[in-house]
Amino acid sequence: MTTNLKEEQIPRRRAGSSFVALIVAAVIGGASLLSPPASLAGEGVVIPAPTLDETAKSGTETAILAGGCFWGVQGVFQHVDGVISATSGYAGGSAANATYDMVSNGSTGHAEAVQIVYDPMKVTYGHLLQIFFSVVTDPTTLNYQGPDHGTQYRSAIFPTNGEQAKIAKAYIAELDAAHAFGGPIVTAVEAPAKFYRAEDHHQDFLALNPTYPYIVRNDLPKVADLKAMFPEDYHAKPVLVMN
Template structure:
């Protein structure tokens, strides 16, 4: 059963912390001091493309990325040309059929992730990685992205075959050597794990809730960065799960 927006807010308390204040600060052109080591999504960054990539063959392949809250990860890749579907879910942990409430405890080992089905003749795995590191996730923050803290919000890549693992490892090595981020990359490459789709109310969340404070502050800027940094890949109409 799809939850109402009120129920969604009750089930995602961390994501609502300071969101209203952030929106007001942004509208006023001011800065907001955050408690402790809290931080929020930054701007996209132009980085080199990977030198190693898969062949641009016709057909379909699957990629799985985790980069903090899956609302924004899904929202970005739904706007990438060549992506056939992008589904929010959970992977990398123990136990079957994880729920949002279970994963949110940070005790299951799962990460909020997005499973991407794509056409390599239109967008390759290496290019998806290029987009991931450029506009989706900060690869230098360990076990948190923006306002979301915990292992469930880690930056991670889950290769679905040996070729993807090789490409991802090579690219992280290249980016580290180039020192484009100014800090060490902590994004993990984890063995293929079973992917569990998230609840329906999490699917297409960015598209369905563009004025939701968390989306305004943390995720719409990522879509804007995609359009700016990868104009040839950006498509206006996203591919949706709940059709």
């Protein structure tokens, strides 16, 4: 599948000239871009699992998480064992609809988010949050993640039931009390929100575009951290949205 993103749609995700030079040099030198250069290592944080978690149960559950650009959030969770699907989209806004063009200027209140359908017999909600805080999002930065700024890139949790809200709030309090990060956690546990599926060209973006400069710089290190920090949860073949 060829991703057709217009230049004006993604000005915030263009690489600087120095990084473009790095990519060109790597290609000329025959280096693989499927793994990030050593100088671009991720910044994963080892944190404890939550004390409070859901019990394993049959069936499926749905989680909605926002942690900056949805390309990387989706890309990480597509590699987590027990995740059945991870779909990029928008959540948390007041507008009656959400599209990339509407959300990208930050005026609708939506955040780029990922809807995760998972098997709680294989992975629990609390463990998904542990992965989320460990390798996906920086929970100490308010309304921005990496190079992306604005409320649409906020770190947020949208519980889909009361149990999830209780687990998320307890876990954040637990991590704050333990001073697990370099500052207080600003990730908000927001009200349940309707999820709007993102456009097709945003789905599976990391898997389909592993050499895209933004992905190499910002998101492949997160997948590498997942593999290194949670090897028992890492699934090499991503579960894709598009066929």
